[in-house]
Amino acid sequence: MSILKFLSNIKTYSSQKVGQKLLIVTGNESADLDSYTASLLCAYFLSRHAPSQRLQESVSTSEKIVPLLNIAREEVSLRPELKYLLSTLGLNSDSVICKDELPSVSTSADFVLVDHNKLLPELEDRFSTARVVAILDHHADEGMYPKADPRIIEPVGSCTTLIVDYFSKSGCLDLFSAAEQREIALLGISPIIVDTANLTSKALEKDKEAVRTLIGLLPACDCEDMFNKLMAAKRDVDSFSLRDLMRKDYKEWADDQYPSLGIESSVKSLAWALNKFTVSGFIEGVQMWAKERNLDVMAYMDSYLDDEHKFHRDLLVYANTDRGKSVVDKFLPKAETEFELVSRESWTNGMQNVWMWEQRNLTASRKQVAPLLRLSAGYPA
Ligand SMILES: [Mn+2]
Known part of the structure; x- marks a missing residue:
């Protein structure tokens, strides 16, 4: 058959x-x-x-x-x-x-x-x-x-x-x-x-x-x-809306006891998305999605090859609530070392509760980022 x-x-x-x-x-x-x-x-x-x-x-x-x-x-x-x-x-x-x-x-x-x-x-x-x-x-x-x-x-x-x-x-x-x-x-x-x-x-x-x-x-x-x-x-996502980009390859951890977390993993660069939707437009999309899913923290990861076929990763984290903010406070110091994060402050440009980094540790995918975020939110290991 x-x-x-x-x-x-x-x-x-x-x-x-x-x-x-x-x-x-x-x-x-x-x-x-x-x-x-x-x-x-x-x-x-x-x-x-x-x-x-x-x-x-x-x-x-x-x-x-x-x-x-x-x-x-x-x-x-x-x-x-x-x-x-x-x-x-x-x-x-x-x-x-x-x-x-x-x-x-x-x-x-x-x-x-x-x-x-x-x-x-x-x-x-x-x-x-x-x-x-x-x-x-x-x-x-x-x-x-x-x-x-x-x-x-x-x-x-x-x-x-x-x-x-x-x-x-x-x-x-x-x-x-x-x-x-x-x-x-x-x-x-x-x-x-x-x-x-x-x-x-x-x-x-x-x-x-x-x-x-x-x-x-x-x-x-x-x-x-x-x-x-x-x-x-x-990678054929050019026709996707912002909301679609947030949920194409999306995972969520929600539990009554702990802060709720969402992570999207994208195969198009964050730079591509920011250019297409503008920085504030894109962040608004992240916020809308966090609101729709009732998230405390939303993260958006990318992995992509540049024109010279070099592999890159970026990470964006958004704290949607005070509870989410304290998760990020715990996540940050460990994540910066472990994932070798280099701040993209010029992109966030003073925005509140949004962090963007280039991620130099290229081996860390969502399989590594999610457990650290979960741990920072108090989920059992
Ligand atoms: Mn798999």
């Missing part, structure tokens, strides 16, 4: 009785290429073979295995790179199941978490019974669900690597036809090369091995060309 058929079977599935269980494979709420591909590949593999007892039990008691794109349908247009990747497989975004399209009559769900390791409250609240049965992730371990099996949390470049590694070592690839393997390869290689700049940055041996495994399934593969096309699609 092709991926197209696999997805359309789930799409047309609407006749289940109340009480029937779903097995939902979901990525994190940024719903980036890695998150979605990891969930789709994992679900597709599971439809053929469940390598652990916990997964077997879950698959056999679930009505459907649903790979979930963890955003609402209206946000899909904010992910042009996903649209591009789907098109290379003859799919379009209608094939995808978004979080507002989950069958509403289901009361219980098992979850496989990929690309994050703590079930989002919104999904948990949707079902009267929600169990996490397996985790495959490359973020900091939040220490939940000790009985998940597998519970693989390793800091590789791309979570999709862990999916490919786990299922290929379980002999899963052999269960697919050559045509199906080709689709698996196209799907799997894409997020790994996007997340590791075509295996030149942050790629561990396991990432390289996964790409080698997948390339072996493709008759011909020009990874460089694939990478360039995916990145061009990902």
